[in-house]
Amino acid sequence: MPEPYDVITMGRIGVDLYPLDIGVPLARVETFGKFLGGSPTNVAVAAARLGRRTAVITRTGRDAFGEYLHQELRGFGVDDRWVTEVEEYPTPVTFCEIFPPDDFPLHFYRQPKAPDLEIHPPELDLDAVRDARIFWMTGTGLSAEPSRAATLAALQARSASARSGSARSESPAPEFRTATVFDLDWRPMFWDGGDHSSVAPARYREALAHATVAVGNIDECEIATGEREPHAAARALLAAGVELAVVKQGPKGVLAVHRDGSTADVEPLPVEVVNGLGAGDAFGGALCHGLLAGWDIARIVRYANAAGAIVASRIACSSAMPFPDEVERALAEGAVTEAIAAGPSGAAS
Secondary structure, three states, rough: OOOOOOEEEEOOOEEEEOHHHHHOOOHHOOOEEEEOOOOHHHHHHHHOOOOOOOOEEEEEEOHHHHHHHHHHHHHOOEEEEEEEEEEEOOOOEEEEEOOOEEEEEHHHHHHHOOOHOOOOOHHOOOOHHHOOEEEEEHHHHOOOOOOHHHHHHHHHHHHHHHHHOOOOOOOOOOOHOOOEEEEEOOOOHHHOOHHHOOOHHHHHHHOOOOOEOOOOOOOOHHHHHHHOHHHHHHHHHHHOOOOOOEEOHHHHHHEEEEEEOOEEEOOOOOOOOOOOOOOOHHHHHHHHHHHHOOOOOHHHHHHHHHHHHHHOOOOOHHHHOOOOOHHHHHHHHHHOOOOHHOOOOOOOO
């Protein structure tokens, strides 16, 4: 039997075209950098950078950008065996504008439909999904069919296997699994009705019933639970079925509450923000790393905060994901210094 993956993520992928000019409106930008993008894909990259065996379940167009994404995944050490092509739709492209410290507008080109929303349930390797130590899915995967059915099928396979003790005799016992993570990932532009979507809250609640960890910012927690106050949101997520609720509060830090009563309320690491996009994905990959290591929640959140802060100090997302020594250095120094932001090559990535 193949060795189970440490982390399998499922959902968005695309090409990020980020301006190399900071503080310039998109209409005036002349030079862009091209990067692998898509939140769950970046989480897989982030976890791989920290030494974990990762894979992603997603789809691209049958085009040059799709080929580029395969090349990037392999270069980052992420298994791309479940990244398949869709003939009908182009690989998505996302542009951003960079106005530090807190304004980073995103412009998604995912029309007429993104290939990553064309994941069908029969295509899933449910044995691998069941066996993965961590399975990570996102709210965007619930926004359209057949992706919604496929995402729920994966979640149900995980939870059904856990309840039965193991779906297959040769499968790892559920206690060796670490987490089924729901990244709340609220992107209203992907949903019918946008900010006023009438179906999103119900779909979020359906997925929460199968997850063991929920991660989201205040807006995302409100969609999932109706609560905006961090402690109330965490309690509501626990009541919805998860064991660990992680509520990101931006400059106010991160609150994590476990069903066993343990709590961590961690302040952010000081950093001069260049581009905040991708910081949450670095946080996610580091969260997985800490969960897999069996750390207590305070240590996990501090580590994940540091990883996210490092990416916020750099222009790119995927290629900016930190290595373990960079995260440890940021924690030891109590801030993301210019030297850490510059990266191993000495130039900000």
